[in-house]
Structures are given as C-alpha cells and as structure tokens.
Amino acid sequence: ILGNISFSSMTAVINGGSLDSAHMISQDTAYPSNNPVNVPHFPAAYYEDVDFDSTPDLLVSPSVTTAEGVNMKSVYYYKNTGSINAPSFPFQKEDFLQEGMVDLGERSVPRLVDLTNDGLLDLVVSNSSYRLRDSANVHAYFFFKNTGTASQPAFTLTDNNFMNIASYGIELATSFLLFS
Numbered sequence: 001i002l003g004n005i006s007f008s009s010m011t012a013v014i015n016g017g018s019l020d021s022a023h024m025i026s027q028d029t030a031y032p033s034n035n036p037v038n039v040p041h042f043p044a045a046y047y048e049d050v051d052f053d054s055t056p057d058l059l060v061s062p063s064v065t066t067a068e069g070v071n072m073k074s075v076y077y078y079k080n081t082g083s084i085n086a087p088s089f090p091f092q093k094e095d096f097l098q099e100g101m102v103d104l105g106e107r108s109v110p111r112l113v114d115l116t117n118d119g120l121l122d123l124v125v126s127n128s129s130y131r132l133r134d135s136a137n138v139h140a141y142f143f144f145k146n147t148g149t150a151s152q153p154a155f156t157l158t159d160n161n162f163m164n165i166a167s168y169g170i171e172l173a174t175s176f177l178l179f180s
Contacts, residue, residue, distance in 0.1 A: 108126070124143055126141045
C-alpha cells in the first residue's frame with residue numbers, strides 16, 4: 001500500500017510473485033475499494049492489530065503537517081474483516097484514538113481562572129488553530145465551566161467560541177496574558 005505526497009488516496013500494488021521474487025501484476029488506485037482513503041497530503045498506512053482480534057487492521061493518517069492539513073479527526077480506522085492473507089477493510093471511523101480525547105488543536109494553551117465568580121476554577125483553552133476536513137483553519141477559545149468542586153473539579157464544555165474573542169484577532173501569545 002503506497003501513499004504519495006501529491007495525493008490524498010492510497011494505491012495498493014498486488015504482488016503476483018513471491019516474497020523473494022516480487023512481480024507486481026496489478027494496482028488499485030482507490031484503495032480500499034469499498035471506501036477509498038481520502039486523507040489530505042501524503043497518507044501513510046499502518047497494518048496493525050488495533051482491536052486485538054489477532055488480525056491486523058489498517059490505520060491511515062497524514063504523514064506530514066501542512067497549513068492545509070487536517071489535524072483533528074485524522075486517524076482513519078479500517079477494520080480487517082478478512083484474514084491476514086486476504087484482508088478486507090471496511091471503514092470504521094476517522095478519529096481512532098482521538099474520539100476519546102479533548103483535542104482542541106495546535107498549540108493549545110489551558111488557563112484556570114474563576115470566570116463565574118463561584119469560587120471554583122474554570123478552564124479556558126485557546127489554540128493557534130485546528131482544521132477539520134473541508135474547513136478553514138479555526139482559531140478558538142473554549143470555555144469549560146467547573147461543574148465539580150474545588151477538591152474534585154469536573155469541567156464541562158459550555159462554549160467553543162468563548163466571548164467571540166477569536167473574531168477580534170487576539171493571537172495565542174496574547175491569550176497567555178488574558179487568563180494568567
């Protein structure tokens with residue numbers, strides 16, 4: 001399986017020979033056929049057993065980061081429902097491992113501050129940007145209200161465009177000062 005820096009798809013090249021004497025007999029330029037990879041900028045493929053069923057699955061992710069590159073929801077998981085020697089890769093999700101994380105983009109900066117005047121430290125996170133498929137880079141401020149206690153905080157995302165600060169062109173370095 002090959003990726004190319006100029007393409008967003010993967011190509012499977014089929015070996016009709018042996019391990020010792022390879023002879024490529026065909027190619028699939030939109031692999032896997034049932035749901036082809038479409039990852040911006042140089043997709044890289046990894047053949048790993050990520051669901052622990054003893055059959056390697058396919059993970060695909062961009063191998064380089066660019067200004068246009070997707071940096072959220074960027075680990076594509078294709079479960080191998082076939083075998084090791086005859087794999088079949090139906091698409092499962094585009095955010096493998098990422099779906100359970102708080103991922104707010106590049107150079108995220110968290111700050112704890114009591115913004116609700118309730119004696120509990122809330123969380124504000126700014127980033128330089130994040131990018132999803134078919135979207136522009138987004139610079140944002142996220143507000144997580146502390147819905148727990150002082151000794152056992154629990155943070156709930158209540159605003160992903162906090163006070164519309166990003167629209168004022170306030171950059172990441174300035175956000176250090178705003179919430180310090």
